[in-house]
Amino acid sequence: MHMRLLTTAAVAACATLALSAQDPAQPPPPPRQPSAITVTISGAPGLPPKYAVPDFIALTSDPETVAAARVVGQVLWDDLNFEREFYLIPRDTYKTIPRAASVDEVPLDQWKQLGADGLVIGTVRRTAAGVAVQVRLIDVATGKTAMAKEYSGSLKSLGNPRLYAHTASDEIHEQQRSLRGVARTKLAFSSDRDGERIKGPVADRAISNIYISDYDGANQQRITVTRSLDIAPAWSPDVKSIAYTSYRTNFPDIIVQYIYEARAYTKPASGSSAKQNFLPAWSPDGSKLAFMSQRDGNPEIYVVNKDGSGLRRLTNHPENDVTPTWSPTGTQIAFTSNRTGTPQIWIMNADGSEARKITSESWCDRPTWSPSPFNEIAYASRTGPGFDIKIFDFQNRDTKVVTDGIGSNESPAFSPNGRHLAFTSTRTGKEQVFLIDRDGKNLRQITRSGMNRYPNWSQ
Numbered sequence: 001m002h003m004r005l006l007t008t009a010a011v012a013a014c015a016t017l018a019l020s021a022q023d024p025a026q027p028p029p030p031p032r033q034p035s036a037i038t039v040t041i042s043g044a045p046g047l048p049p050k051y052a053v054p055d056f057i058a059l060t061s062d063p064e065t066v067a068a069a070r071v072v073g074q075v076l077w078d079d080l081n082f083e084r085e086f087y088l089i090p091r092d093t094y095k096t097i098p099r100a101a102s103v104d105e106v107p108l109d110q111w112k113q114l115g116a117d118g119l120v121i122g123t124v125r126r127t128a129a130g131v132a133v134q135v136r137l138i139d140v141a142t143g144k145t146a147m148a149k150e151y152s153g154s155l156k157s158l159g160n161p162r163l164y165a166h167t168a169s170d171e172i173h174e175q176q177r178s179l180r181g182v183a184r185t186k187l188a189f190s191s192d193r194d195g196e197r198i199k200g201p202v203a204d205r206a207i208s209n210i211y212i213s214d215y216d217g218a219n220q221q222r223i224t225v226t227r228s229l230d231i232a233p234a235w236s237p238d239v240k241s242i243a244y245t246s247y248r249t250n251f252p253d254i255i256v257q258y259i260y261e262a263r264a265y266t267k268p269a270s271g272s273s274a275k276q277n278f279l280p281a282w283s284p285d286g287s288k289l290a291f292m293s294q295r296d297g298n299p300e301i302y303v304v305n306k307d308g309s310g311l312r313r314l315t316n317h318p319e320n321d322v323t324p325t326w327s328p329t330g331t332q333i334a335f336t337s338n339r340t341g342t343p344q345i346w347i348m349n350a351d352g353s354e355a356r357k358i359t360s361e362s363w364c365d366r367p368t369w370s371p372s373p374f375n376e377i378a379y380a381s382r383t384g385p386g387f388d389i390k391i392f393d394f395q396n397r398d399t400k401v402v403t404d405g406i407g408s409n410e411s412p413a414f415s416p417n418g419r420h421l422a423f424t425s426t427r428t429g430k431e432q433v434f435l436i437d438r439d440g441k442n443l444r445q446i447t448r449s450g451m452n453r454y455p456n457w458s459q
Contacts (some may be wrong), residue, residue, distance in 0.1 A: 020086040039146035041139050043087070049117040051086045053077040054094050057102065058135070068161035069124040071079040075162045076120060079192050079217065082421065082443070085176075089116055103136045108143055116140045120172070124161070130154040133164040137172055147175050154387060175288060180417045185215045186458040187422060189243055189433050193450025194316035196227065206451070210244055212259070215415075215457070217433075217446035223259050228257075232279050235458040236286050241458075243268075243280040243289055252276045254291050256306060261388035268308040269293065273317060280326045290314070290333055301335050301352070310368045314352035325377075326350075332365040334358075334377055338404030345379050345392070358392060358397075366411050371418045378402070378412040378421055380458035389423050391438065400441045409434075422446070422455035 043049035055073035058066040077122065081088040092370035093114060100106045105122050111119050122135040128311070130153050137147040149171060151164050173181035192206040210233045213220040224230045228248040234257075235242055246255045251271030258265065268289055269277040275295040282289060283303075288310075290303045299320045304311045315321040326333055327347075334347045340357060345367045348355040363382035370376040375394045380387040383401075386408025392399050403409040407427030414421055418438070425434050433446040433455045437450040446455075 001420045011266075026177075026409075031340070035276060039139050039142075041137070043117050043148055047084060048087050050089055050115050051080060051113065051120060052089045052094065052111055052116040053080065053120045054091070054099070054243055056095075056122040056124050057100060059123050060411065062126065065131070065159045066125050068131070068158050071161045072122065072165045075165035076135075076168055079165055079181070080172065081122070082183070082216070082442070083173055083177075083179065083181055084437070085173060086118070089114060103134060105137065108140050110137070110176040112140050118146070120168075122168075125344070126155075130156075131158050131331060133161075133167045135164075137176075137236045139443060147172060147287050160219070162214065167359070181418065182215050182415045182457075186212050186235070187215060187217070187433070187446065187455055188212050188235055188445065188458070189422075189455045190231040190233060190244070191222075191447065191450050191451050191452045192348060193223070193452070195450070208451075208453075209219075210242060210257075211452075212242075213446070215435075216444075220447070232454045234280050234282055234456050236282050237284060237459055239288055239458045243282060245278050245280065246280055252278055254280045254304075255291075259329050263408075266308070268304050268306055269302075269311070279323050284328055284330045290326065292322040292335075294325065301333065302351075313350075313357070314348070316349075316352075321346075323366050324408055325367050326368050328372045333368055336365050336367065344376060347377075363387075368412050369415055370414050371416055374396055376418075378414060380410040380412065380423075386426070389436075389448060402438065404440070412455050414456050415457050416459045422457055424455060 031273060041049045053073055053076050056069040058069040077088055093236045097110045098107060103123060106411055109456050115333045119138045119140050124133050134153045135149045136145055139146055169183040170181035173179040190208045191211050191212055192208045196207040207227055208231055209222055210224040210230045211220055211222050226248045228246060228378055230244055230246045233242045233244040240260055241256050241258045243256045245252050252272040253267050254269035254277045256266045271277050277291055277293045280289045280291045288303050292299050293302050299322050300313055301315045301321050301324045302313050319341050321335055321337045323336045324333050331350050332347050333350055336343050337346045342363050343365055344357050345364045346355055346357050347361040357447055361381050365380045367377045367379040377392045381390045385412050388405055389402040389409050389412045390399050391402060407425045409423055409425045412421045420435055420437055422433060425429050431451045431453055433452045435446060436443045
């Protein structure tokens, strides 16, 4: 039996959001403000609610719309599953339930028998202006609509239906869990996958360029095309540019590339044989870059305004001070130093004062500060022949191991909600980018082609 859904005022006033195809010429859409919650879907006591996400309904029969409807449903299932706030009922169990012809008439009794607490259903249709995607979250027990949204875009956006799923996932997490999801965020990393090599004074070496992708590794795109080494990308806080180290002038420069604008790039810190610059890190307000440089002899930490003005040296020690990362407040910087022996993680005030060590292990490197409200630093720690990712908690003054000792695991980068980490691992042979939850669960491989290093997560 099909039940006619009980609608609410939220359905009558279904919100509309225009989306464009997300490509290197278009920045990701900004997060939306939460809608008023009319229905909160709950599960059995002590358990997360169970969600079902079938394929969306194609309201036109052209192949592009039919394919887009299928992709939106699958990607939305994956996105909702990623944050582990809901139990996602496996999609292969949906076969016994007849497909709904519209979002207004759904066999809720059969979804209830399957154990679903929440049902995410929607449609994709061609319009005169392009395409429209409707999404509805239904409380299966009552038939009430918890969320109803419609997104519209150009016909070009049919080529990237994943963006609609990512947007819906983030809005469901925000509305039902007051959680900032990461489905619309991006990863940046360096890769030598194109197989090119450049001549060197001793031997040939691989060319490495900067790539970006969706958070889950889809839509991997090369954004630098140089016969050089472009490494260690860092997203700006406004997600409009990426800073990285480039050897395009034969010496390491700090480059800021505006990937969604017509202008190519700027060089806040130019390199030379005496001035070599590495590993840029943005201040939280996006006005400055911290980086390491050998311009005064030993590697030290410097800070410079993003336009190249206001260069200041922050550390001054006979040993090496490298790999800076800013605290979320912008008042402190963590870095790696071997000033007491082997490399360890240190923190200092943003003006370079009051440096103090926070680790005492075999070898530590590449700290990355967590976003608020967490007050933690993730870093790579030698645990044998290779490294593992660890997290230092300032509040409890304790450390936990995140990775499992397989391969060497390095270069951690927090997601913008602090619940996940991207990192580089050799666990499958070559260095590749992986994601893992902060509790060490939900490991997934993001890259597979070539050698991929230095992952960084956008806001």
